Amino acid sequence: MRPELGGDDAVMRIVFTASEVVPFAKTGGLADVCGSLPLELEALGHELVIIMPEYKSAGKRASFNDKASMEIIGKGVKVYFIKNKPFFSRPFLYGDSVSDYPDNLDRFSFFCREALQLLKDIGKPVDIIHCHDWQTGLIPVLLKDAYLKDPFFSRTRTVFTIHNLAYQGLFAKEEYSKLGVDVKFFNNNQLEFYEKINLMKAGIVFSDYVTTVSPQYAKEIQTKEWGCGLDGVLQDRHGKLAGILNGLDYVAWDPEHDPHVDPPYSQQDQLAKKIQKEKLQKVFGLPVMSDIPVFGFVGRLCYQKGFDLIESAIDEIMHHPVQLVFLGIGEEKYQKLLKKLSRKFPRQFSAQIKYDEDVSHWVYAGSDFFLMPSIYEPCGLTQMIALRYGTIPIVAAVGGLLDTVADFSSGRKKGNGFVMSSYSVSGLLEVVERAAGAYHQKDSFAALVAHAMANRFTWQASAKHYVEVYEECQS
Numbered sequence: 001m002r003p004e005l006g007g008d009d010a011v012m013r014i015v016f017t018a019s020e021v022v023p024f025a026k027t028g029g030l031a032d033v034c035g036s037l038p039l040e041l042e043a044l045g046h047e048l049v050i051i052m053p054e055y056k057s058a059g060k061r062a063s064f065n066d067k068a069s070m071e072i073i074g075k076g077v078k079v080y081f082i083k084n085k086p087f088f089s090r091p092f093l094y095g096d097s098v099s100d101y102p103d104n105l106d107r108f109s110f111f112c113r114e115a116l117q118l119l120k121d122i123g124k125p126v127d128i129i130h131c132h133d134w135q136t137g138l139i140p141v142l143l144k145d146a147y148l149k150d151p152f153f154s155r156t157r158t159v160f161t162i163h164n165l166a167y168q169g170l171f172a173k174e175e176y177s178k179l180g181v182d183v184k185f186f187n188n189n190q191l192e193f194y195e196k197i198n199l200m201k202a203g204i205v206f207s208d209y210v211t212t213v214s215p216q217y218a219k220e221i222q223t224k225e226w227g228c229g230l231d232g233v234l235q236d237r238h239g240k241l242a243g244i245l246n247g248l249d250y251v252a253w254d255p256e257h258d259p260h261v262d263p264p265y266s267q268q269d270q271l272a273k274k275i276q277k278e279k280l281q282k283v284f285g286l287p288v289m290s291d292i293p294v295f296g297f298v299g300r301l302c303y304q305k306g307f308d309l310i311e312s313a314i315d316e317i318m319h320h321p322v323q324l325v326f327l328g329i330g331e332e333k334y335q336k337l338l339k340k341l342s343r344k345f346p347r348q349f350s351a352q353i354k355y356d357e358d359v360s361h362w363v364y365a366g367s368d369f370f371l372m373p374s375i376y377e378p379c380g381l382t383q384m385i386a387l388r389y390g391t392i393p394i395v396a397a398v399g400g401l402l403d404t405v406a407d408f409s410s411g412r413k414k415g416n417g418f419v420m421s422s423y424s425v426s427g428l429l430e431v432v433e434r435a436a437g438a439y440h441q442k443d444s445f446a447a448l449v450a451h452a453m454a455n456r457f458t459w460q461a462s463a464k465h466y467v468e469v470y471e472e473c474q475s
């Protein structure tokens with residue numbers, strides 16, 4: 001008999017498997033989700049375990065056995081770190097700015113196998129294994145292959161969450177034997193994708209339930225345009241596919257209590273945001289001017305985030321009295337682009353090419369607008385963070401951006417940002433001009449900022465949806 005939460009809700013033992021988890025390792029939103037959601041599920045009364053690779057030396061972390069170390073976060077969420085120094089103790093998680101590590105299939109199939117073995121070593125039966133992105137896509141396959149008849153996993157169900165369908169974990173078929181699963185699965189309905197191994201497809205096909213990180217993205221990935229070749233596979237899973245909007249950690253992101261924001265500001269008292277703007281302009285080496293809008297960006301430098309469109313529109317944007325600040329790291333060509341634009345427009349454009357938590361807080365707090373012309377966006381956390389800091393998002397009408405940002409125009413008082421009406425240079429210019437115009441209407445802009453800061457996308461709401469999914473898997 002499993003223990004009961006008050007009422008009918010049974011306590012579930014839920015295991016998260018992920019390649020990055022805040023506060024231990026992060027390249028993007030996946031890590032934020034896998035650091036926050038388990039804590040929220042624990043608060044609902046469930047028992048949570050997280051398994052991730054051990055990227056750096058254990059330090060003072062307790063050793064669980066010779067294959068894993070362990071640490072506790074929240075009230076009692078046990079985080080296990082799978083050891084393998086040659087695989088995981090590297091400068092980057094997946095590869096450098098030029099290419100992925102060539103042995104990523106070995107690294108992450110090792111991780112998946114060890115994660116399941118670790119659960120057996122721990123010895124407590126598991127209700128749900130919640131897998132995240134292609135790095136963990138092999139786990140549902142292993143459970144339907146080597147572990148199919150293992151009584152330890154007889155009640156275990158799998159949920160697979162797609163954080164970004166564009167990164168699928170594609171590998172040469174010659175590597176198949178390294179996966180350690182039956183060769184019969186290498187067919188077009190299962191692991192094969194145009195003669196390659198596809199680990200994202202593996203997770204989608206073999207899991208009991210598939211989720212993704214916003215309702216709009218769940219619809220988009222079932223279309224030819226946004227399905228990245230997996231739209232048919234996702235349509236087949238339509239009845240077991242849900243889009244659950246990510247939440248934001250409103251304790252970590254709070255301009256009233258953020259140590260990076262001094263003096264603090266709040267929805268009721270926005271005055272000190274001006275001081276943050278001044279600081280930001282200084283940090284980015286731009287002239288300190290309070291009367292022109294600053295547009296900020298924080299994120300990975302990659303095709304997805306809309307840099308090609310920014311490049312095409314930048315000369316026209318710079319005709320307006322605006323400043324742009326960029327914080328990001330990623331593909332070489334976009335790093336070069338940002339450096340080139342900083343040289344070309346020294347009084348208006350400045351970029352810091354690095355991953356830096358401190359600077360990211362300064363950009364969220366000190367900018368007036370947050371620029372996010374993404375080509376696609378599964379959910380996007382940065383626009384939610386920006387809203388929390390009263391920094392008005394300017395977004396493309398895609399994915400999670402559509403689920404979180406409504407256009408502000410005189411007729412729609414509910415708006416909290418500016419949404420591009422078309423994905424084009426003119427669409428971007430129009431929205432930037434409209435935003436800059438709104439900035440100068442001081443009273444209505446202050447009201448917009450206050451409204452944005454009041455928006456809430458909570459993990460509590462998301463966690464309840466996930467519990468419904470887990471329960472459906474168990475039924």
Ligand code: ADP
Pocket residue numbers: 027028029030032298299300327328329354355356357360379380381382383
């Ligand atoms: P994605 O998952 O596509 O990378 P998200 O918007 O979902 O984008 O999440 C990005 C997260 O990573 C945010 O928390 C953002 O603040 C953080 N981030 C991205 N790039 C940087 C950077 N260069 N420095 C600091 N934080 C960053």
